[in-house]
Amino acid sequence: METISLNNVNFSYPGGNKALENINFQVSAGERVAVLGANGAGKSTLFQLFNGLLTPSSGEVKINGLPVEKKNYKTIRRMVGMVFQDPDDQLFSPTVKQELSYGLVNLGAPAGSIEKSVKWALQVVGLEGYEDKNPCYLSGGEKKRVALASVLVMRPEVLVLDEPTAALDPRGVAQLIALLNEINHNLHITLVFSSHDVDMVPLLADRIYVMNQGKIALSGMTREVFSEVDLIRENNLRLPRVAHLTEILRKDGMKGSLPLPLTIGQARETMRQIRETD
Ligand SMILES: Nc1ncnc2c1ncn2[C@@H]1O[C@H](COP(=O)(O)OP(=O)(O)O)[C@@H](O)[C@H]1O
Ligand SMILES: [Mg+2]
Missing domain, CATH: 1.10.8 (Helicase, Ruva Protein; domain 3)
Incomplete structure (x- = not known):
């Protein structure tokens, strides 16, 4: 069974802007999948269908075989961890510890286990000892890692990251790529990420979907897709x-x-x- 599966999905924003057209998209457990496309191609819209933030106009979206619909949101949102493009959209607590505890407190987890989980997640992202810091005052790269930790702490099966390297400096990009590869390899977490930065993609993706104007224009293994030199350019990538x-x-x-x-x-x-x- 596919971890993420979209069949013939269409989506229009209120007002009629058709953002996704006839999308067929599959991700298997353990894969690292990139969604590439120029600005406005539909990447962020696509990702918001995975956990029910948006509902398709037609077609079906399933996570581990479960249809993404209201009665399954709770289960699906635990399976699919979403890291937004801008950490400021994700972080809202006065301390890192509260930020990371939020979801576990809501699940009624015991205090001792929450403390352990928070420590573990901070260690994974390389921010040991950051519990009492205010996320507002961290650097862009640190904020990104706190946002990532706040999702990891819930032990998702899939991490969905919208433009994870946007706004990071070169060192931040290299560190994040290494970290995401470790998370995929050591914790067996499936990765789906979007990007228009093609230089980092071969370091982080087994497989690629190229989107253009709301449609999947091209897909395949990373090497196959980048050997389609003309198609890459026709779809506003390089x-x-x-x-x-x-x-x-x-x-x-x-x-x-x-x-x-x-x-x-x-x-x-x-x-x-x-x-x-x-
Ligand atoms: N909230 C919204 N309301 C109306 N149209 C939107 C909204 N968000 C995005 N769009 C439109 O949907 C299309 C796809 O956008 P988006 O998914 O953000 O693309 P990408 O993430 O690839 O840059 C674009 O034409 C964009 O203008
Ligand atoms: Mg986007």
């Missing part, structure tokens, strides 16, 4: 820089017929193979 450079060098006569490298690590391997055949 290649990762490393792939673009390799494409230019090949046009200039550089040898090599291997797939375009997508990361610096892959480019290094490609260059090594060229040197060895010289």
